[in-house]
Amino acid sequence: MKLIVGLGNPGKQYEQTRHNIGFAVIDALASQWSIPLTQSKFKGLYGVGVYNGEKVLLLKPLTYMNLSGESIRAVMDYYQIDMEDLLVIYDDLDLPVGKIRLRQKGSPGGHNGIKSTVAHLGTQQFNRIRIGIDRPAPGTISVPDYVLGRFRKEEGVPTQEAVSKSAEACTVWLEKPFLQVMNEYNQ
Numbered sequence: 001m002k003l004i005v006g007l008g009n010p011g012k013q014y015e016q017t018r019h020n021i022g023f024a025v026i027d028a029l030a031s032q033w034s035i036p037l038t039q040s041k042f043k044g045l046y047g048v049g050v051y052n053g054e055k056v057l058l059l060k061p062l063t064y065m066n067l068s069g070e071s072i073r074a075v076m077d078y079y080q081i082d083m084e085d086l087l088v089i090y091d092d093l094d095l096p097v098g099k100i101r102l103r104q105k106g107s108p109g110g111h112n113g114i115k116s117t118v119a120h121l122g123t124q125q126f127n128r129i130r131i132g133i134d135r136p137a138p139g140t141i142s143v144p145d146y147v148l149g150r151f152r153k154e155e156g157v158p159t160q161e162a163v164s165k166s167a168e169a170c171t172v173w174l175e176k177p178f179l180q181v182m183n184e185y186n187q
Helices: 018-031 065-079 112-121 143-147 155-173 180-186
Strands: 002-006 037-040 044-051 054-061 086-092 102-103 125-134
Touching: 002 018, 018 054, 018 086, 018 125, 018 143, 018 155, 018 180, 044 065, 054 125, 065 086, 065 112, 065 143, 086 112, 086 155, 102 155, 125 155, 155 180
Parallel strands: 002 054, 002 086, 086 125
Antiparallel strands: 037 044, 044 054, 102 125
16 A cells, blocks of 8 residues: 655645645545545545555645644554655755655755654655745745745746646556656656
8 A cells, every 4th residue: 555645734724835735736646546535534634545556545634734744653553554655745945836856765854744754754764755835035034934825826837737747756656666756757
């Protein structure tokens, strides 16, 4: 079974914010793969289904970003999911809007959702897709206000393309090793 997690914050006020781009990918996958996110357990909203012969669990932790690891750990323990079958999708301030970067390991880089995930999993070695949201211009807005803000109109197309490309990479991962997917999508 593959576990694909999108990081974000629950609640209407956070919908379509930069910090919730991981949730957007999970919503896209749920729609494309016909896996409804109707189950509420493990401090998250999730759905289980089969796509291309692979059993898949899609998860949106509802713990708020800073505690995301609690939900991920609970699902992994319950379903006995191996670390190599986990993929976490989240926003990244260090990438330009619309850019995606796949990695098999790495530090949290200041991302509180990833800090929590690393703390609860006890390792930095797990598959991830980082989606660029860029940084605010110096002196304009605080980073917390920026990540909890919505994308500007001109960022709409590259953001949608990044969500689509991330969902596509997830689909390819069901058929190929993550390293191969990484090499393909990090061009």
